[in-house]
Amino acid sequence: MRLIETARAPNPRRVRIFLAEKGIEIPTEQVDLGALEHKKPEFAERNPMRRVPVLVFDDGSTLSETVAICRYFEETQPDPPLMGRDARGKAEVEMWQRRMELEFLYPIMHTFRHTHPHMAQLEVPQVAEWGEANRPRVLKMIEFLDAELAERQFIAGDEYTIADITALVAADFMKPAKIERPDSLANLARWYDEVSSRPSAKA
Amino acid sequence: MRLIETARAPNPRRVRIFLAEKGIEIPTEQVDLGALEHKKPEFAERNPMRRVPVLVFDDGSTLSETVAICRYFEETQPDPPLMGRDARGKAEVEMWQRRMELEFLYPIMHTFRHTHPHMAQLEVPQVAEWGEANRPRVLKMIEFLDAELAERQFIAGDEYTIADITALVAADFMKPAKIERPDSLANLARWYDEVSSRPSAKA
Numbered sequence: 001m002r003l004i005e006t007a008r009a010p011n012p013r014r015v016r017i018f019l020a021e022k023g024i025e026i027p028t029e030q031v032d033l034g035a036l037e038h039k040k041p042e043f044a045e046r047n048p049m050r051r052v053p054v055l056v057f058d059d060g061s062t063l064s065e066t067v068a069i070c071r072y073f074e075e076t077q078p079d080p081p082l083m084g085r086d087a088r089g090k091a092e093v094e095m096w097q098r099r100m101e102l103e104f105l106y107p108i109m110h111t112f113r114h115t116h117p118h119m120a121q122l123e124v125p126q127v128a129e130w131g132e133a134n135r136p137r138v139l140k141m142i143e144f145l146d147a148e149l150a151e152r153q154f155i156a157g158d159e160y161t162i163a164d165i166t167a168l169v170a171a172d173f174m175k176p177a178k179i180e181r182p183d184s185l186a187n188l189a190r191w192y193d194e195v196s197s198r199p200s201a202k203a
Numbered sequence: 204m205r206l207i208e209t210a211r212a213p214n215p216r217r218v219r220i221f222l223a224e225k226g227i228e229i230p231t232e233q234v235d236l237g238a239l240e241h242k243k244p245e246f247a248e249r250n251p252m253r254r255v256p257v258l259v260f261d262d263g264s265t266l267s268e269t270v271a272i273c274r275y276f277e278e279t280q281p282d283p284p285l286m287g288r289d290a291r292g293k294a295e296v297e298m299w300q301r302r303m304e305l306e307f308l309y310p311i312m313h314t315f316r317h318t319h320p321h322m323a324q325l326e327v328p329q330v331a332e333w334g335e336a337n338r339p340r341v342l343k344m345i346e347f348l349d350a351e352l353a354e355r356q357f358i359a360g361d362e363y364t365i366a367d368i369t370a371l372v373a374a375d376f377m378k379p380a381k382i383e384r385p386d387s388l389a390n391l392a393r394w395y396d397e398v399s400s401r402p403s404a405k406a
Contacts (some may be wrong), residue, residue: 015327051307063291068298075290080280087278088266095271103252144251 002027002105003069007052009033010105010173011066012053013203015167018070022077029056033122070162082162089157095157096163105170112156112177115188118164136165138179142171142188149187153194160195168195205230207249207273207363211377212236212270213308215256216406220368221273223278223403236325270300273365285288285365292360299359299366308373310337315380341382345374345391354388356397363398371398 005028019026026040030036032053038050047054047064055063055072063069074083083097084090113123147154147169155163158190171192174181181188195201208215208231222229234255235238241253250257250267258266258275268273277286286300287293316326317334330401348358348370358366374395384391398404 013224049302063294063298065298065301068294068301071297072290075293087275089264090278091271091275094274095268098268099252124333125336126363127330127333127336129328132331133328133330133397 001058002056003031003053004029004031005143006031006033007019009168011051013034013143014066014162014165014166014169015056015069016203017168017200018162019073019081019102020203021080021107021165022073023071023162024077027182030063036121067162072184078155080150081166082160083162085158093156093161093163096161097166100166100170104138105144107137107141107165108173108177108179110134111138112180116176117177135179138174138177139182140183144195146185146193147155149191154191163189164195165200168192168201172196205232205259205260207223207232207257209234209236212255213312213372214254217269217365217368217372218256218272219392219406220274220371220403221285223406224283224285224363224368224401225276227276227280230245239324256353263368270304270365283370287359287364291373296364297368298358299364303358303366303369303373305403306346307341308369308376309383310340310344311370311373311376311380313337314341315376318381319379338382341377341380342385343385345388348394349388350390357394363401367394367398371404375399 003012003015003026005015005164007030016028037043038052045048046056046062049064051064053066055069063072071083074081074090078115082093084093086161098177111131113119113132114126114134115128120126149155152158154160155167171181171188183189206215206218206229208218210233219231234246236255240246247264249259252267254267256267256269256272258272260266266275271404274286277284285296287296314337316322317329317337318331323329333388352358355361357363358370370395374384374391386392
């Protein structure tokens with residue numbers, strides 16, 4: 001088994017942190033997105049969506065989509081649980097994971113992909129107006145998160161979960177997207193310091 | 204338990220079809236998106252993301268996000284399984300569900316929300332150029348799906364799953380988004396006829 005990924009991209013990092021929290025080590029193979037390696041026909045055979053990461057099993061079959069890869073490892077090695085414990089808990093974690101993805105990480109990605117000059121060859125067409133429309137959504141989301149984190153330790157409750165992983169990767173991706181986190185958001189800062197000082201954050 | 208939803212919106216329909224496939228009936232309460240009811244403060248207490256559907260439990264607590272609501276029912280009533288059987292199966296269904304959502308339903312939604320005059324008060328700012336940029340992605344996706352469906356009965360394999368539900372809702376949402384499905388896509392048409400003739404499709 002090996003993971004085809006790109007060290008600097010946010011989605012592969014979500015999988016790496018997830019695996020580090022589980023204590024799972026698997027070999028990785030790098031794809032150079034800058035050199036458009038994922039646009040080559042060989043790559044489409046691994047993932048027709050032409051995205052990283054892709055998990056390759058020993059029989060050559062593949063699995064893509066960040067959260068699907070995480071799900072596979074959650075099912076095969078449930079301990080520690082990162083996607084919830086009982087029915088309600090699993091649903092709550094999924095809700096928060098999706099909020100962090102759809103309303104936090106993706107608006108940052110859209111800002112980055114549609115406003116950064118380096119992305120012009122990857123995001124066609126780049127729509128600057130759309131990129132800029134996402135910027136205030138990110139700020140609104142981190143204010144919301146700051147209020148939520150006044151009441152609990154982690155994004156989805158009192159346990160560290162995949163929702164924290166998605167949120168941490170999003171928070172760190174604000175930098176390349178040139179979106180600044182206001183210093184006034186003290187609860188968010190407390191949470192950020194806590195999750196980013198876990199050994200998995202270096203993954 | 205009750206479901207707060209909007210009859211005509213695509214995400215609530217995903218939950219209704221999911222419940223119909225499971226044979227679960229729960230009361231619904233309608234929210235008028237046209238009258239901006241979901242923008243009122245009362246609604247934010249149910250879902251701060253201000254989206255439907257929202258599941259309200261008997262103790263008044265809530266759960267939102269379409270797929271999280273489906274997950275709750277998958278866990279509490281596993282039969283028939285709509286989100287996969289074993290570890291690999293669950294991961295495969297999640298992969299296909301996400302592809303149908305991120306690369307099929309969402310591009311249609313972006314086209315609709317950013318180009319339809321009726322959406323001008325809900326999608327602020329409307330970015331027509333972004334809406335139009337999504338249209339060719341939808342056509343590319345249905346061509347891809349047509350090729351995939353030459354080899355198997357359903358989106359994620361030989362069983363009907365949540366991936367078919369997301370894809371069916373997406374396919375039907377092409378009409379309001381004014382994106383036409385080419386007649387040449389015979390495998391897609393075969394699949395569409397099959398899933399839309401299931402009783403659950405009327406939900």
